[in-house]
Amino acid sequence: MKKTLFPLVVLLFMAACKEQKKKEVQPDVTNEVQEVTDLLGGKYPIYDFKGLQPFLEQNNDTTYIVNFWATWCEPCVAELPYFEDLGKNYSEEKVSVILVDLDMKRAWENRLLPFLEKRQLSSKVVILDDPKQNTWIPLVDEEWGGGIPATLIYKGDERQFYEQGFSKEELLTAFLEIHQSK
Numbered sequence: 001m002k003k004t005l006f007p008l009v010v011l012l013f014m015a016a017c018k019e020q021k022k023k024e025v026q027p028d029v030t031n032e033v034q035e036v037t038d039l040l041g042g043k044y045p046i047y048d049f050k051g052l053q054p055f056l057e058q059n060n061d062t063t064y065i066v067n068f069w070a071t072w073c074e075p076c077v078a079e080l081p082y083f084e085d086l087g088k089n090y091s092e093e094k095v096s097v098i099l100v101d102l103d104m105k106r107a108w109e110n111r112l113l114p115f116l117e118k119r120q121l122s123s124k125v126v127i128l129d130d131p132k133q134n135t136w137i138p139l140v141d142e143e144w145g146g147g148i149p150a151t152l153i154y155k156g157d158e159r160q161f162y163e164q165g166f167s168k169e170e171l172l173t174a175f176l177e178i179h180q181s182k
Contacts, residue, residue, distance in 0.1 A: 036108050036113060044112075044116065044126065045126050046127045046128075047126055047127070049130040049132070049136035049139070052126065052128055052130075055126070056140060056152060060094075062094040062095065062096055063094065063095050063096070063153070063178055063179040064095075064096050064152070064154050065087075065096070065098070065152075065153050066098045066100060066153075067079075067080075067083055067097070067098070067149060067151045068140075068148050068151070069100070069101060069102065070102045071101075071103055071111050071112055071115045072107075073148050075149055076148055076165070080119070080121070081168075082166055082172075083099065083171070084097075084121060084122060086171060087123045088122065090179075093179075097123040097124065098124045099121065099123050100126055101125060101126070101127045101128065102148060105129060112127070133146060140152060141161035144161060144163055145163060147163050150163045151164075151174075153174055153175055153177075158181055159178075
């Protein structure tokens with residue numbers, strides 16, 4: 001009886017593990033997420049890199065555009081309207097624009113929140129609060145030197161990383177290269 005039961009238990013365990021691997025990784029929204037709120041009621045979640053990582057690793061048929069930016073970065077601010085336009089123009093398709101703010105904690109109330117209130121961005125804005133840049137930067141992309149603006153565009157297994165600012169046309173071209181693949 002023991003010899004018959006053991007292989008059955010092992011088989012069930014392996015099947016459960018395989019099924020677990022198939023499940024898509026989702027940002028953990030069940031745990032309490034810290035956030036800041038602007039005067040207009042906009043809520044912006046704050047993540048360490050471990051909390052942000054699922055946004056960088058979705059494996060489905062959605063095209064993700066993840067832009068790393070900060071309010072003090074002029075090229076970042078200059079290109080934000082292009083990301084907003086792209087998100088609005090492709091809102092009927094499987095496209096997700098995520099703006100990852102890298103402002104320091106002390107600038108959130110005096111600089112970031114007024115910036116977000118004024119611009120009323122429609123893209124998802126999240127705040128990355130993780131001082132271990134030397135650890136997480138190469139996890140986003142091995143070649144990333146840490147400069148911003150920086151953008152990751154991916155869908156499924158196809159990924160492109162850009163450590164640069166974009167013109168509207170350049171962003172659209174980079175996006176379509178991934179979005180229209182497969």
